[in-house]
Amino acid sequence: MLGLGVRLVYRMYRMHPVAASIAVVGSLITALGIVGSTIVIGRVTDSVVLPAFDDGSTVTSSDVLWGVAAVIAIAVVRSAGTVMRRYYAGMTTQQVERSLRERLSRYYLGLPMEFHQRSMAGRLIAHADNDTMMATHVLDPVPFTLGVVFLMVFAAISLVAVDLLVASVALLIFPAMYVINRIYTSQVERPTAAVQASVGRVSAIAHESFDGALVVKTLGRAHDEEVRFGSASARLRSFRVQVGNIRAVFEAVLDAMPSLGIAAVVLIGAHRIRAGAMTPGELVQVTSLFTLLSFPMRVFGYFLEMVPLSVVSHRRLQTVWSESLPEIPTAAEPRISGGDGPARLQVADLTYTYPTVARLDDADEASLGVTVAPGPTDVNDNRPTLTEVSFEVAEGEIVAIVGGTGAGKSTLCSLIAGLIEPSSGTVEIDGVSVAGLDPTHRTGQVALVFQESFLFADSIAENIALGEPDHRRLRHAIEIAAAAGFVDELPDGVYSVVGERGVTLSGGQRQRIALARALYRRPRLIVLDDATSAVDPIIEQQILAALRSELDVTAVIVAQRLSTIELADRVVYLDGGTVAEVGIHSELLSHPGYRALVEAYQEAAV
Amino acid sequence: MTSVPVRPDGRVVTPYDPDESEGAWSVIRRGIKASPPLRRGLGLTAAMGVSVALGQLAVPVLIQQALDSGGLTEANEVDIDAVTRLVAIVVGIVVLAAFANWRTQRRLVSRAEETLYHLRTTAFAKVHRLSVADHNDTSKGVLLARVSSDVEALAQFVNWGFFIWVTNPVLVLGMFCVLAYYSVPLALVVALTLAPAVPLMRWVQRRQLAANDLHRTAVGAMLGSFSEAVTGAAVIRAYGAQDRQANFLRRSIDTRYRTKIRANRYMALVFVISDLFASLAFALVLIIGVRYRDALGLGAGELVASLFLVTLIAGPISTLSEVLDQTQSAVSAWRKILHLIDAAVDVADPEPGLVAPPGPVRIEVENLVFSYRVGGRVLDGVSVSIPPGTNVAVVGETGSGKTTFAKMLCRLADPDTGSIRLNGIELSELSAASRLATVRMVPQDGFLFDASVGENIRFGRPAASDAELDAAIDLLELRWWIDRLPFGLASPAGERGGNLSVGERQLVALIRAALADPGLLILDEATSAVDPETDAALTAAIRRLSEGRTLISIAHRLATAESADTVMVFDRGHLAQIGSHAELVVQPGIYARLHRAWTGATRT
Structure with a gap:
């Protein structure tokens, strides 16, 4: 583990060597300053204090002033070293954190949609937050730890210079403290990892429980939730107490060791002074060195404690980097040259199987030998969602996709928009495969509006334009999406900020903003995945009518309401992931399954 | 009837917006009062401070004694026996202090952890007691922070800063006592020299705290843009908004970096201030001690020990100042948690409360008025009487108050004024258990827990037998759907029910309600996301389910209203119309208009 930690530190220091080097130099200066100050104390004792008490006449005020000057000079040097070390050590950590986060953001944005489908959102956000912080935690004590190594060397030299016998006490005590520190860190490693994992578990439960607060209330499960959280x-x-108890033992021992060392030094020193091999000042020097060293020794332990946490956290980040970022297709890649008019869509032999969702970070905890809570087992349901789906949509045509729950309608929409890549088969716009397109080019051609609308925590204008808005286009999009009414009533109109703490919009209003976002781009193919499900039927009719009359666009619409289906030129009827029927609505009614599905409401209402 | 809780100073207490002006001491006093385990450890805490201080003070005293009584100042005056005795005593003290240190730390750790546990679970329980109005007004993230990151901030403090606060003041005080024992004037010199360091450190620290505030805001903004990049991954890809999001991310990451560096600058300074002042004190003690040794009555060992103490004193002082920052964030976290714990509960369950008899429910609502804290009145003077066993449909536009009306019937919030009586019993006087057995609402949002589908259904009535569970599934004729799941009832629902589609989650919620067997069933667009065929089949099943109970369905389509005994039409918080479909459809008004639009929309 220590080896892994050292390698991690080395790699991170290589990322930002300048700040790291300054911090190390600072710690070197601090170490020199600390040893220097003990030497000064010893010298001052021998040449100023004790002579003054001896006969009183041999000490001149210039001797005193020299002593004072030396003390202050050393203090200034040491402080300068400390400021350098602390500031630049912090900077190194922050620079590394910034680089790690920038790298994560590149991956989050650059990896294909499929990555997000199989990763849990909470985990990805934790990577950018706590995991990054923990991964660099090990860097904080590094300059100081290196300083401690310098300190040990200088201290050993200064001790040997004073007296070999006294130095041998140090040579026993310092390694002993190091060994005790190692034992301590190896003892707390597991409970500490368990603490980390438990913290995650506690907040995961709270997260879930608060998210479902309404359900908890309506089911009267508050007490059960309290028990679960409790x-x-x-x-x-109990893990924290375990860590605390281990620490209590070692803190007490490590606190006492320098004092015991000093007691030994005083005893040996008494013999050596009597033998004339040592001066009282040198004794004072050694004891103050022992005292000042006790804190740095602890920092060394802190470093050892951080190593496993950082290594594990860094490993979590690496799960993201182990994904391969797709190369961005260059301008030489195929482009659709269909001009501004509506697009032609061809779907051929399309098959899609969803990736398996990865569960929890059990692997990480297992690597430390800790099991916290068993997560539910994997669902390895490898049945394809879509099987050999084929159909065509002509320029300017409106096609409705109709199918029961779980028929694969949303998956088909994502495939058409090029969000996910087919397991086999092709989606072509004007004869060009969507899969190989430059994403920027692709999004200019196809716009997909989702069933669940996602709004950025930004103004309505920004949400629609996703950049500097063209006001005429913005107005036009808002009007076609039948959003003008409620947007104009908002206090700041299109500049009203939506999002968690902003204006609360109803589901139907959110859907209309999301629709306006698609319309704003004037796509050649628009895909509506049940995108008006929360909109009143009357307004929905307005929207679709406007879509047809005002825009020159090919449309694929996942529809549930009969009125919507009847508006379409043709219908693709999906059943269990395959195309059961394609044709005009009135023709399809002869298919019993289709009829049952679309006329269900009418039957029920009669 | 509820009133919004108000502080003595007239400020309204909401669970998400603590009073930042409350002083640290007041927070600590309230915190200790609210945490019984903490009160029990206070004597021990003092014992620990003394034991640690004793262990550390033994050293300078040993040096002084060795020099003065052990004769170490001169080679020919060394008294080995005296030194050995001294060393033995000091070793004894150090070992005893270490032992005391160990025991007290152990006790303190378990006390502190008990306190944190108590605080965390109390806050958690409180969140589930808050009314739906509070949940509406508060972001989930804020509530989550109260039981996670805020408690963690306190835990960090307890694990480090707290010990420092216990030991270091005693240590500093002890050092001054020893100094004063050697020479009162020297102790005064040291105290006066170090005194200016304290306001200086506080000044730097205040700037550091301000910088930290900026940093925390920057962290929030950064996490916000990461969260968008992750939860909005599909939209970002569908609209090619990667560059825009990348810009936001880069900027927010960099802002976070720069605010942190700024805060670090002050942090780097704090530590050396006390060190520099201590060196000044060292110089002064040296000059004064040497020159006025006779006037002060100092021994050589005493002066050396004093100098020694001065070099040591900077350590605990600067550590204390470092801990101060941590302490402040801990106090602010504590303040927030206490604020949540102290917030008044709008909807308090009566103890023991009345029990409603089983069977269909008569509903009497009189002059119901309700408003959320932000956004004005949602229900304004609604009165209605519904006979037991009625099948009621509620219609109205988004924001007309129909969902709020439904929520109030299962007491997710209490009315501002007016009353709701079920079978003649005031809703707020029903015991929680009886209310749950009597009223069941299926919300539109089918949130599921990360457990199996079967377990999620069973949450409706944990005591239900397998046979009852099967009966509920069969009653709704949903066996085919369960059989289609990869592992049947044992299939995991996933995080928030993510393994199932929105429509499937609604099916789980519906079976759950059937299992609960309530006298009043409320469906809030409970089948809005299932496909039409299943929805139609469910309509028949729900009709069967509603036999022998009162059913209130918030309608998302016409058929529900057409087949109901009574239709309630909501408009801007008022009950605009009430009657049967046949009556209302011929009356000029909202319902007729709505009906025309619906039929126009669904039957061209």
Whole structure:
């Protein structure tokens, strides 16, 4: 583990060598300053204090002033070293954190949609937050730890210069403290990792529980939730107490060791002074060195403690980097040259199987030998969602996709928009495969509006334009999406900020903003994945009518309402991931499954 | 009837917006009062401070004694026996102090962890007691922070800063006592020299705290843009917004970096201030001690020990100042947690409360008025009487108050004024258990827990037998759907039910309600996301389910209203119309208009 930690530190220091080097130099200066100050104390004792008490006449005020000057000079040097070390050590850590986060953001944005489908959102955000912080935690004590190594060397030299016998006490005590520190860190390693994992578990439970607060209330499960949260908190408490108890032992021992060393030094010193081999000042020098060294020794232990946490956290980050970022297709890649008019869509033999969702970070905890809470087992359902789907949509045509729950409608939409790549088969726009397109070029051609609308925590204008808005286009998009009414009533109109703490919009209003976002881009193919499900039927009709009359666009619409289906030129009827029927609505009614599906409401209402 | 809780100073207490002006001491006093385990450890805490200080003070005293009584100042005056005795005593003290240190730390750790556990679980329980109005007004992230990151901030403090606060003041005080024992004037010199360091450190620290505040805001903004990049991954890719998001991310990451560096600058300074002042004190003690040794009555060992103490004194002082920052964030976290714990509960369950008899429920609502804290009145003077066993449909536009009306019937919030009676019993006087057995609402958002589908259904009535569970599934004729799941009832629902589609989650919620067997069933667009075929089949099943109970369905389509006994039409918080479909459809008004639009929309 220590080896891994050293390698990690080396790699991170190589990322930002300048700040790291300054911090190390600072710690070198601090170390020199500390040893220097003990030497000054010893000298001052021998040449100023003790002579003054001896006969009083041999000490001149210039001797005193020299002593004072030396003390202050050393203090200034040491302080300068400390400031350098602390500031630049912090800077190194922060620079590394910034680089790691920038790298994560490149991956989050650059990796294909499929990566997000199989990763848990909470985990990805934790990578950018806590994991990055923990991964660099090990860097904080590094300059100081290196300083301690310098300190040990200088201290050993200064001790040997004073007296070999006294130095041998140090040579026993310092390694002993190091060994005790190692034992301590190896003892707390597991409980500390368990604490980390329990903290995650506790907040995961709270997260879930608060998210479902309404359901918890309506089911009267508050008490059960308290029990569940309570037992996770109790585990966390017991791991923390375990760590605390181990620490209590070692803190007490490590606190006492320098004092015991000093006691030994005084005893040996008494013999050596009597033998004339040592001066009282040198004794004072050695004892103050022992005292000042006790804190740095602890920092060394802190470093050892941080190593496993940082290594594990860094490993978590590496799971992201082990993904391969797709190369961005260059301008030489195929482009669609269909001009501004509506696009032609061809879907051929399309098959898609969802990737398996990775569960929890059990692997990480297992590597430390800790099991916290068993997560539910993997669902390895490898049945394809879509099987050999083929159909065509002509320029300017409106095609409705109709199918029962779980028929694969949303998956088909994502494939058409090029968000995910087919397991086999092709989606072509004007004869060009969507999969190989430059994403920027692709998004100019196809716009997909989702079932669940996502709004950025930004103004409505920004949410629609996703950049500097062209006001006429913005207005036009808002009007076609039938959003003008409520947007104009907002206090700041299109500049009203939506999002968690902003204006609360209803589901139907959010959907209309999301629709306007698609319309704003004037795509040649628009894909609506049940995108108006929360909009009143009357307004939905307005929207679709406007879509047809005002825009020159090919449309694929996942539809549930009969009125919407009837508006389409043709219908693709999906059943269990395959195309059961394609044709005009009135023709398809002869298919019993289709009829049952689309006329269900009418039957029920009669 | 509820009133918004108000502080003595007239400020309104909300669970998410603590009073930042409350002083640290007041927070600590309240915190200790609210945490019984903490009160029990206070004597021990003092014992620990003394034991640690004793262990550390033994050293300078040993040096002084060895020099003065052990004769170490001169080679020919060394008294080995005296030195050996001294060393033995010091070793004894150090070992005893270490032992005391160990025991007290152990006790303190378990006390502190018990306190944190108590605080965390109390805050968690409180969140689930808050009314739906509070949940509406508060972001989930804020509530989550109260039981996670805020408690963690306190835990960090308890693990480090707290010990420093216990030991270091005693240590500094002890050092001054020893100094004063050697020479009162020298102790005064040291105290006066070090005194200016304290305001200086506080000044730097205040700037550091301000910088930290900026940093925390920057961290929040950065996490916000990461969160968008992750949860909005599909939209970002579908609209080619990668560059835009990358810009936001780069900027927010860099802002976070720069605010942190700024805060670090002050942190780097704090530590050396006390060190520099201590060196000044050292110089002064040296000059004064040497020149006025006779007037002060100092021994050589005493002066050396004093100098020694001065070099040591900077350590604990600067550590204390470092801990101060941590202490402040801990106090602010504590303040926030206490604020949540102290917030008044709008919806308090009566103890023991009345029990409603089983069977269909008569509902009497009189002059119901309700408003959320932000956004004005949602319900304004609603009165209605619904006979037991009625099948009621509620219609109205988004924001007309129909969902809020439904929520109030299962007491997710209490009315501002007016009353709701079920079978003649005031809703707020029903015991929690009886209310749950009587009223069941299926919310539109089918949130599921990360457990199996079967377990999620069973949450409706944990005591239900397998046979009852099967019966509920069969009653709704959903066996085919369960059989289609990869592992049937044992299939994991996933995080927030993510393994299932939105429609499937609604099916789980519906079976759950059927299992609960309530006298009043409320469906809030409970089948809005299932496909039409299943929805139609469910309509028949729900009709069967509603036999022998009162059913209130918030309608998302016409058929529900057409087949109901009574239709309630909501408009801007008022009950605009009420009657049967046949009556209302011929009356000029909202319902007729709505009906025309619906039929126009669904039957061209």
